[in-house]
Structures are given as structure tokens and as C-alpha cells.
Amino acid sequence: MSSNPLLDSLRNAVTAAPEDIALRLHLAELLLSDGARDEAVSHIAAALQQEPGNAAASRMMAQALAPADRTEPEEPEPAPKKSYDWSAAEAELADVVQPRFIESDESEQDDEPEAVPSDPQADGAVFEVETSDVRLDDVGGMTEVKKRLNAAFLAPMRNAKLRKLFGKSLRGGLLLYGPPGCGKTFLAKAVAGELGARFISVTLQEVLDMWMGNSEKNMHALFQTARQNAPCVLFFDEIDAIGQRRSQLRNSGLRGTVNQLLTELDGVKSDNEGVFVLAATNHPWDIDQALLRPGRFDRAVAVLPPDDEARKAILGYHLKDRPVAGIKLSELVKRTDGFSGADLAHICEAASERALMDSIEAGEPRMIEMPDLLGALGEVTPSTTSWFTTARNVVLYSNQDGTYNDLAAYLKKKRML
Template sequence: MTTDHPPHPQVAALLAALRATPDNVPLQGLVIDACCEHRDAAALLDAHALCGPALLDDPDRRARALRLLADAGEHAAIARIAAPDSAEASMAQARLLFADGRRAEAQEAYRAAVAANPAIEDAAFASQLSGRVVSLADARARNDAGPLPGAVTSIANDDTAEWDSVRYLEPVATRMGFADVGGLDEVKREITRRIITPFLKPSLFQRFKRQSGGGILLYGPPGCGKTLLARATAGECGAKFYNVSITDVLDMYIGESERKLHEIFEQARRTAPSVIFFDEIEAIGGKRQHAREATSAKMVSQFLTELDGFAQNNQHVLVLGATNVPWAVDPAFRRPGRFDRVLFVPPPDAAARKVILGLLLDGRPVAADIDVDEIVRRTSGHSGADLRNLVDTAADEAIEASIASGRETEIAMRHVRDALAQIRPTTLEWLTSARNHARYANQGGQYDEVLKFLEKQG
């Protein structure tokens, strides 16, 4: 599945030298290193044709070469080159069988590959083999043809069936991954380590007696990407995503709210792997000592029971929560086994703002005088939502100019400067409140990340 394109000059020079001396072992290693560095699977196959199996005698280089071929979709070449009983050969065979429509044989080959090497496990491909669609690329392609089917079940009265006791919304927007979220590299790295890798490599984690699932609480100023991160996390791990709003849980009748919350978790357990996302979690998980009604305290207790109750099995169920006021969330949620990690999602730094602006400007008519570096310098403290508002306001200025002139006017730097005069960062009020809590109510160092951010930003 490699494309016809000229090799990189370094790769081409090494291949020319290899044609003259195909038995030169050090040169063979240099060729493999160059092919992997420049992601050139076609050149690697040319080198293999010149040298034969001797090219891949070194185990480390063989593993790197096979990964390169797998990324390039060269499964037939892998099946031919790799050792017949190796995990790589079995995985390649599984993909070839699946492409031929022989699903049962493909499943058997896939199981053999994972049994031989759990690290080669591919959750997206496994879901395709079982008939479930979780491929991010496939989901996006399907969205191009039309929106994903959403499911919204309304609650009619107190006599609704068990399935109808939950009203959940599966977002119909395009499935997204971390590449669609600008910045936040440290938070992404932590989520990948704690959440996505256990979902994608369950067999490997089982060998270390580590279970997937658990909870992560995201907090920070509004508009900095907490909800976006939750959607991207579900997209990256190919899990079913339940976006739970307050109205899906709260009910005027006694006991109904607790029952709905229980059914949300039960539904997630039945459809695992799954991600449950609670936005504004303080509304149903606020501090019990501040609750005005006993029913609010009961809701928190029910929530805690669902997270790690005696009879609950939340393996392969991930719970994500987001809040702007972490000091209002009941401290019992922070115990390990509930929300294992509490992650600060800060306003984007300069590098992140540059990435976000690139994503926001991509696909719009933009003039050549746009100076992204100047915009970055002038938007310190702006959240991702503020940056979107800035670009949208500049686009409005360009649209107005287009209407006035009768021809399309690109977004120019003058439009951005006009927008900068109108837009103010919305994170400053939150950071002021967070600074006070971090200085005077920082029990156990839970807001140390906020203090570090404030010190770094001055």
C-alpha cells in the first residue's frame, strides 16, 4: 500500500551503495535506520529485495522495520517477510483474511497474534473483527456521508421501563482524537498512560494485574478544553461514550435521581468498554456538609457507591468528571479507586495557543499578512474558547467587508487586531479565585499545580 514517490536523498544514496555491496552488514543497518526515520516503506522493501532475510537478522531493527510496514499497510509483505509463527505474521495474516471477508479465520489469527505478543494488540481492529465500529478513521469517513445516529430516550413518567430510566446522549458530532485538541501535552500524556493504554492493551495489563477503568477529574478555567479532552479520550480508546448532563440524573421525585444514576452506570457496564463523562460534576457531587437537602447528600453517597461499591465491577468503565470549582466537590471523590487522578487543565501556553490558532484558521480564507506569532504574544491568558471567539470575531469582520465590497475578503491581520480590541480573556476571574484557594485552602497539596502555573506565568 506504499505510494510511488521518490525516496529521500539520504535513503536513495544508501540504497545505491547497498546495490553495490548488498552483503555489507553495517550498511544494511544504516539503510533500515534511514527508512524508519523517513517513514519510507517502499525503500525498505527494495532493500529487502537486494539483501534477502539477512537484512532483518538484528531483532531490534526487524521489529522497527515490521512496525514501519504495518503502519504503511504492507500486510502482505509482512506475512512474507516475518517468521511464519511470529506475532507479526499472524497479525498481518489476520488483516489479510479480514480484507478478504473471512472474518472467523481472521479472528483466530488475531487471537494467535495477541497470545504470542500482547503488546501487538489493536483494539480498533479487534472491534472491527467482532462487528463493532470503533475505528476513528472509519467513524470520520462515515460522518462525511452523514451524522452518526444518536440515541435520545426521554423520560415520560415514573413508570418508565428500566432502559428508559436513563436519558443519555451520544454526540452526533464527528468522532475526534487528541490530534484535534491543541496543546495540553502533559494532560494528554497522563490520560494516555492511565486510561487509553489499559483500554487498548488489556491483555498486557492483565499480566501485570492492572485493571483498566477508574476515574479522572479534570478541573480548570472554563473554555480550556476539559469537555474536548473527554470526547478525544473516548475517540482515542474506541470506547462507547456517555455524555451525562445534569438533567439526565436529577429528578423531583425522591429516589428517582439515585435510580437514574445507577442505571447510567449499569448501562455503561453492559456496553464496556465505555466512558461516562459528567460535566459540571459539582452539581451532583458537591460537598455533603454544604447540601441544603438530605436528598443531595444521598445523591453523593449513591455516586460514591457506583464508583467503587462492594458489588460493583467497573473494569473497562472509565469515569471522567469536569468542573470549574474543584473546591466545591466532595473530598470523598478524591480517594484512590474513585477519581484516581485530579488533573489541572490550565489556559494554553504560547506553544499551545499557536497550535490552537493553526487549527482554528485552517480551512478559512486567510490573507498572507496574518502573523500568528503576534497573535500568540497578545493573547496571554486566553482560553481555547477565547481564541475561537477571537478568530470568529475576525471572520465576522472579514464577512462584513466581503458584503460591503461585493467580493470575498480574506481574514487579514487588521481584522484580527480589531477583534483583539474587543476580546478580553475570561480566565482571569477564575485564576484569581483559584489563587486564593491554592494559597489558603491547599490541604494535602491538591492545588500545587495551580500555584506552579501562577508562578510560571507571573
């Protein structure tokens, strides 16, 4: 490493301010001039990781990786003093030493070389476009959530004249948040079914790529697919993983992915008419605030544990194809307040296991009855409890802009606030 005092000072400055791209590139330029190409390349690569589209960094990287020009002409190789007959030598030693190289058999020469499979990510990721036959009527309860979805997407879509009169665009982003297992993905499919729109569901692993720039390319390919299939519901599951706060992503490739997502949502060249962007998260407080600004995910709906009507529908759904007798759904509904849909499904599964094991021990089948369900209920605690502990603190100390008013109303109703 060079002991140049200026370079040492710049290295210290870059260490203190690693996100200052201009400072880092200035250091890289001086390092190139000083002949420290490897160190310069590492700084240029760090700058490109933070800002993949930086033209100055790209030019400097090309300069750093270009082969050095020869300043002196190559000297011609001296002619051999005496030729040597290698063929004759090989013939003499054929019985002693095996030849180093042999020609392929004629049958092998006729075969074409095996094709190398192409990288499916070379031209960007391919995303599956589905259709949904789920409707909001298939979602039990959740009346307030359905009203918000109807106002945000469904009513404007069905009333073209009124939409034009009131200047309502078909562009939009809606964030569904709440504890896990409460049906956010099911609601997104129901919206697509109500609109008669195509449906694309995407998670972090489908977008993120280990190679620099490919994650951004995949994000662009995702939105292009949705635009080409409009009307289309584009659903980001666990958006907090894709759109994390950039302040928590220092020197991470995810920063570029978040920036690309912002650009695709409302960039100058983004035409998302007919593309309905929905997202779901269990941790809305971990999402980058830029994603929650107007024109992006500017509306949020709390999808909370199912109400009485919804719990009755969920329990009925999971028990309808099982051998049951004497089940009092109303009693189960009263005992499962605060349970998520996934919790209710688990209770039904555990009750079935109880009846199954009794049938095996008795040697004859029996029906699933209330004691089985009550026994299973006693072994299951609501999975939403820890989530509400965190959510309560967020509502108390981070709800100045009213983002979590729906959640605050629920907590007050349940006397948790």
C-alpha cells in the first residue's frame, strides 16, 4: 500500500464516510495514477454497489480493468539453432512411453459438442402470471377491510364513467398489514378475482440475485410483465423483506433493489395504468418510509384477527369435510377471540388427530366431537400475542401521522391500549 500522505488522508476520510461516492471515486482516481490498481478497483466496485448506474464509476472501472499498453516493442523470438524431429523421437519411444495427447475416435469426431445450458436469469427473471377464482364473498367477515378494498380498487374499476368524472386513476398501491396467519394473501387473490384481473405474486427470493445489477433487472422485468398483462394485481408478499429501510441496508445490494422498486412504482417512465400493486407485511414499521409516500403504498389497511363471523366461517370450512358430530360453532367462536385463521386451522387439525388416535386404539372409527376441539383449543395459544405486544408500542409512540389508526381502534376495542 502506498505511503503517500494524501492517499492516507483520503483513505481515512472514506473510512469515516463510506457512503460518500464522490470522495471514494476521487481516491480511486488517485490510486490509479499511483499504480495501485487493485485497491482502486475495490473502491470503484464499492461505489457501483451503492449506485449501480453511476456513469463516472463505470468509466473508471473500464479504465482500471483495461490491459496496460505496451511501451516497448516485443523482441522477436530467436530462431531455433537446430530443428528437432519430434515425430521420429515419438516413434522410437512408442513402446516405452504413452503419447501425451491422442486424437479422438472417428465416432467422437462426428458428435457435436454438448450444448451448455443457458442461464435462465440471463435475460431477467420470468414470473408466473395466474388467474384467481377467489371472490370477496369467499372471505368470511372482515367487513371494514372489504369496504376499504372496494373504495380503493373495485368501485373505480367497475364504474368507468364515474372514475373519469372524479379523475380517479387505476394506478394505486395498497398495503395490507397485520399479524401472521390472518389472510392477507387470500384477500389479495380475492381482489384479483373481483377485478377479473391476472395475478402475480412475488417474494424476495424471486427478485434478489447474487450478481450486481441483476436484482434491479429482475424488479424491472416483474413490472414489465404486470404492465403487459394489465389489468393485473401485482402482489408483494412480505414487502418488508424487499423494501426494508435503506438506513438499515448500508453497503448492501438490497439498497439498489429498493431504489428500483421506487422507480417502478412512480418513476417518470413508469406507466402503471391498470396495474394494481398490493403488498402484505407483518412488520409495517420496518418498511422504508419512501415506499409509503403518495403515489406508492399510500394507503394501508389493517388485516387483524378474524371477527366472530369470520371465525365461524373459518372453523366451518376446516371441519366441513371431516367426520364431525355435535359441534357447537358458536361456543368455539366465543372461546377463540384473538386467534388467527392459521390458529383455527391448527385447532381443527389437532382435534382430528385426537379422534384418529382414539379410533386406532379402539379398533373402530369415531366422529370428531366437541371434547376433541376443546381439548385441542386448550393446547393452542394465539400466535398473535407477541405481534400485538410490538404493535402496541408502535401505536403509542410512532403513530403521529395516523398510519396505524385502524390498529389503534382495534387495540382500544380489545382493551389492549
